[in-house]
Amino acid sequence: MAEGTLTQVQRLVDQLSPSEQACLLSTLALRIGGMMISASSTVSATPAWEEFFRLGDALAVSDPQEGGTLTAAVLAMRR
Numbered sequence: 594m595a596e597g598t599l600t601q602v603q604r605l606v607d608q609l610s611p612s613e614q615a616c617l618l619s620t621l622a623l624r625i626g627g628m629m630i631s632a633s634s635t636v637s638a639t640p641a642w643e644e645f646f647r648l649g650d651a652l653a654v655s656d657p658q659e660g661g662t663l664t665a666a667v668l669a670m671r672r
Contacts, residue, residue: 606614 606617609617
C-alpha cells in the first residue's frame with residue numbers, strides 16, 4: 594500500500610464515530626484472521642517436525658499393545 598493511501602485511510606478512520614471504528618476493526622480482524630488461517634494451512638511442516646512425526650508413527654507401530662498405556666500404569670501404581 595502506498596504511503597499516501599495509508600494516510601488517506603487513517604484520515605477517513607478518524608472521521609468515523611467510535612462505534613463505526615469498532616465495526617471496522619471487527620471486520621478487519623475477521624478478514625485478517627481468515628487470511629492467517631488460510632496462509633498457515635498452506636505452510637508445510639519443517640523437515641525436523643516431519644522426522645519427529647515419522648519416529649512417533651514408527652514407535653506407535655512397534656509398541657506392544659498388551660503392555661497397556663502409561664495412564665493405566667500410573668493409575669495402577671496409585672492403587
